[in-house]
Amino acid sequence: MPxxxxxxxxxxxxxxxxxxxxxxxxxxxxxxxxEETSMGRAILWHEVIGGIEGEYPDLWATFIPRxxxxxxxxxxxxxCPVGATYRREDGLVMQDYDQCIGCRMCIxxxxxxxxxxxxxxxxxxxxxxxxxxxxxxxPQPTGGRGGPDVRPRGVVEKCTFCVHRLEKxxxxxxxxxxxxxxxxxxxxxxxxxxxPASARYFGDLDNPKSTVSRxxxxxxAFRLLEDLGTEPKVIxxxxxx
Amino acid sequence: MARVIAEQDxxxxxxxxxxxxRFYLLVAALLAVITWGFSTYYRQLTEGLWVTGLNRPVVWxxxxxxxVFFIGISYAGTxxxxxxxxxxxxxxxxxxxxxxxxxxxxxLLGASQVIIDLGRPDRMIKLITHGRLQSPLLWDVGTLxxxxxxxxxxxxxxxxxxxxxxxxxxxxxxxxxxxxxxxILSLGWQGNAEQRRRLEKGINIMAVFIIPVAVxxxxxxxxxxxxxxxxMWHSTILGPYFLLxxxxxxxxxxxxxxxxxxxxxxxxxxxxxxxxxxxxxLLLVMSLFWFYFTGAEYLTTFYGDLPDEMTVLLSKLVGEFxxxxxxxxxxxxxxxxxxxxxxxGRGVVGTFISGVAINIGMWLERxxxxxxxxxxPRLTFYGIGIYRPTLTEWGLFASSAAMFVxxxxxxxxxxxxxxxxxxxxxxxxVAAKQAVASIAASSExxxx
Numbered sequence: 001m002p003x004x005x006x007x008x009x010x011x012x013x014x015x016x017x018x019x020x021x022x023x024x025x026x027x028x029x030x031x032x033x034x035e036e037t038s039m040g041r042a043i044l045w046h047e048v049i050g051g052i053e054g055e056y057p058d059l060w061a062t063f064i065p066r067x068x069x070x071x072x073x074x075x076x077x078x079x080c081p082v083g084a085t086y087r088r089e090d091g092l093v094m095q096d097y098d099q100c101i102g103c104r105m106c107i108x109x110x111x112x113x114x115x116x117x118x119x120x121x122x123x124x125x126x127x128x129x130x131x132x133x134x135x136x137x138x139p140q141p142t143g144g145r146g147g148p149d150v151r152p153r154g155v156v157e158k159c160t161f162c163v164h165r166l167e168k169x170x171x172x173x174x175x176x177x178x179x180x181x182x183x184x185x186x187x188x189x190x191x192x193x194x195x196p197a198s199a200r201y202f203g204d205l206d207n208p209k210s211t212v213s214r215x216x217x218x219x220x221a222f223r224l225l226e227d228l229g230t231e232p233k234v235i236x237x238x239x240x241x
Numbered sequence: 242m243a244r245v246i247a248e249q250d251x252x253x254x255x256x257x258x259x260x261x262x263r264f265y266l267l268v269a270a271l272l273a274v275i276t277w278g279f280s281t282y283y284r285q286l287t288e289g290l291w292v293t294g295l296n297r298p299v300v301w302x303x304x305x306x307x308x309v310f311f312i313g314i315s316y317a318g319t320x321x322x323x324x325x326x327x328x329x330x331x332x333x334x335x336x337x338x339x340x341x342x343x344x345x346x347x348x349l350l351g352a353s354q355v356i357i358d359l360g361r362p363d364r365m366i367k368l369i370t371h372g373r374l375q376s377p378l379l380w381d382v383g384t385l386x387x388x389x390x391x392x393x394x395x396x397x398x399x400x401x402x403x404x405x406x407x408x409x410x411x412x413x414x415x416x417x418x419x420x421x422x423x424x425i426l427s428l429g430w431q432g433n434a435e436q437r438r439r440l441e442k443g444i445n446i447m448a449v450f451i452i453p454v455a456v457x458x459x460x461x462x463x464x465x466x467x468x469x470x471x472x473m474w475h476s477t478i479l480g481p482y483f484l485l486x487x488x489x490x491x492x493x494x495x496x497x498x499x500x501x502x503x504x505x506x507x508x509x510x511x512x513x514x515x516x517x518x519x520x521x522x523l524l525l526v527m528s529l530f531w532f533y534f535t536g537a538e539y540l541t542t543f544y545g546d547l548p549d550e551m552t553v554l555l556s557k558l559v560g561e562f563x564x565x566x567x568x569x570x571x572x573x574x575x576x577x578x579x580x581x582x583x584x585x586g587r588g589v590v591g592t593f594i595s596g597v598a599i600n601i602g603m604w605l606e607r608x609x610x611x612x613x614x615x616x617x618p619r620l621t622f623y624g625i626g627i628y629r630p631t632l633t634e635w636g637l638f639a640s641s642a643a644m645f646v647x648x649x650x651x652x653x654x655x656x657x658x659x660x661x662x663x664x665x666x667x668x669x670x671v672a673a674k675q676a677v678a679s680i681a682a683s684s685e686x687x688x689x
Contacts, residue, residue: 036291039294039296040296040297040298040299040626040627041291041296041297049620049622049623050622051621051622051624062622064622075469075470078375078376078468079376079377079378079468079469080373080376081368081372081373081376081378081379081382082364082367082368082371082372082373082376083371083373099364099367099371100360100361100364101359101360101361101362101364101365101367101368102290102359102360102361102364103355103358103359103360103378104300104301104358104360105376105377105378105465105469107297107298107300108300108301108469108471108615109469109470111470111471111618111619111620112620113297113298113618113620113623116297117290117297117300117360118289118360119289119290119291119295119296120288120289120290120291121288121289142371152361153289153360154289154290154359154360154361155360155361156360224620225619225620228470228619
């Protein structure tokens, strides 16, 4: 069983935000509009966070593309009262939209703030409502919806590492009696596929020969809030710090 | 028990027999506020939680604050009634009834706050059908359900003899449905020795049972915060701190309720300066304890100087939350201590003012626990969150408070505000003690 992980090379990243846009389109993320966005209600499964660090005149800008960390020890799963969020065998942390009761405890528990709440009915301005992704997420253990399926009001959602694309590719490879290639894997999540700087990698962290595991073991690798013991599977690369 | 009640206790039946215009006005005003609350909740139900001021990262706000606030108030009954009953404090007798009622109604309102807060209240049943014990939220569901059932039983048991009195005394002075109600609720109480023995046993078991349940319930409420990794929430003091705060605000609410009751229902003969003095002392001690707990927590955080914790702490001490923070210190410590430390301050007025101040202060305390932490995510790249509660949230707060008062008013309209049989029992105990003393006095001398 693979253990899916992502590598983001910050030395290559140009903070162009193409990943964020690709994610919005791929995963049917509703539009919040300027007013709601200014109130902090926008949904961004993938976000480029960053800011100015240091003190004048020693200033530098840091940008960190931030999907869900798909932690191996996820604090969000522990606190969910109804099992709406769970960890799959391949390490993906999933959200079942039909099971979630909207208590938002997982949002509070997540130190990376990757979880989003549907404050109102999802809406898209014309003509965007004509261009929703028809792909469906994998069936959930309780029979509910997951992945890019349009979310109802009042539930929590988050990045899935494009689980629907992953499963589709897995099925295809199985039918063709072959393993998925490194290249195929790395381009699987929409954010990775769109990255103009080729700064992102995706693959099996448990496979010692894979690019992701090799990069994860490298000297440039670090993870966000490592000291919290959440064991995130998104690994960043950066020379120095 | 079913015998004629003392002439002096007839005043306790007055509000049940006669209903004045003031009562209807009060009910009408409360219903108006409640209707407003329901209309705002209807809007939230149909349009979603975006009608509130909640956002990311401040995903919990007024509803959760009020949840903790109301659950805190519920400690009134457990402390005053159960703890004082177990320790056989005689002065409890006139105030146990109202304390127990406060407990039950505050719990009902507290639990409803969580439902208001849910994004999908229609899926609430999943908490039972798919509940996972590892979630602190489920601990809440379990203990609060137990606490609610326990306090309902604990309110009802000592009520039985009084309901029997109402059944036997009111006759045609009340409408038929109420006679029927008293008939059913009195469970055929005749007041014979066997019934009394069983009742006493039942009450004693419940009194002992409800104390640990209450301790657990208040700790568990704190753990929905304490079990997360958020700065200034992830602390071992949170459980005891919430328990202490619950005793504090529960007692303060009891003081407010019993003072209003005393004035409106003319219970000066029952609720005397003695009760005020003791409850005032209790509030004083709790206020000092509260200050110590707060100081211990803040000093530890301050001295440790961890960056994540410090941003939250500084937002409270000198930042945008300094206003509620220092108002909280004023209401919870400065005001009550400077009043209650004096014997004269522990009168009706002084204790009442302290009670009001403490309730405001404890609400602010819950605010300064819930909101500042949420505005400061660990990943500093996100910046600072802002939370401005909307009219919807305030409306639901107002209507919850109104609902609490309404439930209490209706309860006092149906049942005696003071436990008649327990007060009578208290008088018998005093009389018996005097008799023993006089016998002892008359047989003085060298007995051998």
